[in-house]
Amino acid sequence: MNTTPTAPGRSADVADxxxxxxxxxxxxxTDPDILATYATDESVHPGKDALALVRAAGVDDVVATMRFAHTHGIPVVPQGARSGLSGGACAExxxxxxxxxxxxxxLExxxxxxxxxxxxxxxxxxxxxxxxxxGLAYPPDPGSMxxxxxxxxxxxxAGGxxxxxxxVTREYVRELTVVLADGTVTRLGHRTVKGVAGLDLVSLFTGSEGTLGVIVEATLKVVPLGPDPLTALATFPTVADAVRTVSSYMATGASPSMLEMMDGTTVGLLSEIGDFGLDDTVGTVGAVLIMQSDSPTAAADTEEFxxxxEAHGALDVAFADNPADSELLVAARRSVQVANERYxxxxxxxxxxxxxxxQRSRLADFCAGVEAIREDTGTMVTLVAHAGDGNVHPSVFYDLSDEASVAAGMTAFDRxxxxxxxxxxxxTGEHGVGALKAPWLPRELDDGNRHLHRVIKHAVDPTAILNPGKMLEAL
Known part of the structure; x- marks a missing residue:
């Protein structure tokens, strides 16, 4: 997709x-140092030289900015906390x-x-x-929550x-207020539990990564706060044993509120930043599974797990019998990126x-394939996963001072x-396409699907000013 702006106006100058x-x-x-600070997110994608930064105080500021950008044909990159990992908020x-x-x-x-x-x-x-x-809860819980x-x-x-x-997040979004490329403010969706009047535009804009409009308000579904969950930790000699356990356990009809995997290397990195109760496993196991249940049958769920x-070769299974110990295990999983960054x-x-x-049924094949890629490229690759839904986060590490190592890391990432x-x-299961994976999106979508994406983008943002260079760039 050609996202070069073709707006009706002219370039902005200092007076504008x-x-x-x-x-x-x-x-x-327009301070260069401030622009440089806001030019990147948490990904490795480099930010480019921005023209200006607008820190909006409210909807009117977003409207004014979009109208100005539309008039002058200036690209706009929407940003929130800039915690993304795919380069979706990086400056163009x-x-x-x-x-x-x-x-x-x-608001309410x-x-x-x-x-x-x-x-x-x-x-x-x-x-x-x-x-x-x-007594309420908002369930979506990305690791960066x-x-x-x-x-x-x-x-x-986002997932989690x-x-x-x-x-995932989409299942909790009832209504959105969005500012479109020309500054139009529109309300999408319904606050009611049911509503099928018109197309499901809320779902279209959810996950659109700032390429269709700027979200300025959201009405979200919440649920009753559940009881404190029970947690179990199982250690395994290999990743393969752990993922086979995942498939078998989920096949029983279990509905855990969490089922996470970390490989042994990740556990070792965690031990370098704190005591999460995993020290006994460092260097002795190939993987751990953390399972949590918040259902009325939690005690039976952990026993079944x-x-x-144990039937799949677990070395040990331990139980957290109080909320503090449970939270410590969850904190370990949430701290993986901190440990990686420290390393x-x-x-x-x-x-x-x-x-x-x-799919969960292919999780073992995927993890085995990552192991082969690690060996073929000689690259350090760690594995963590939201194993219960098949979402895996391999982290590829490379020596910044060694061109060959960087090249091998890039090869491993692509493979x-x-x-x-x-x-x-x-x-991508939850991080988004952004700039980092934009060249890969056409490989996943067939011709008809790519055509639909292009038509929708042009209909909503005909001058292509919203977040160019990102998710839809290569379509």
């Missing part, structure tokens, strides 16, 4: 930007970075109808903490550790985090995505 700044409640900056040449991170108001908690309405900059964990005293915003979660259709039972794990910093290496999802597609999977 001053006009825009004058109507904003928020702020506009000459763009306006449009940050909605300051829009953090929780409607307990009668089990919804909450928020601005896009609300942090996921802050929303959970607000709802908890009311402590730093990622709800708007960004919606833009990428509880997806195996509760599903132990039985299946990178102390060893002078880079990291690319893959995000491939396959992992190719492996996932060959097994009938997808190149």
């Amino acid at each position: 930007l001053a006009d825009l700044a004058a109507v904003l409640v928020g702020s506009l900056s 040449p000459g763009c306006i970075l449009l940050s909605v991170a300051a829009m953090t108001t929780v 908690v409607d307990e009668a109808n089990m919804t909450v309405t928020v601005e896009p900059g609300v942090i996921n964990k802050d929303l959970k903490d607000l709802l908890r005293p009311r 402590a730093i990622s915003s709800v708007g960004g979660n919606i833009a990428t259709n 550790m509880c997806c195996v039972k509760y599903g 132990a039985h299946v794990a 990178c910093s102390s060893h002078g290496v880079g990291q690319m985090i893959d995000d491939v999802c396959v 992992i995505m190719d492996l996932g597609l060959s097994l009938g999977g997808t190149i």
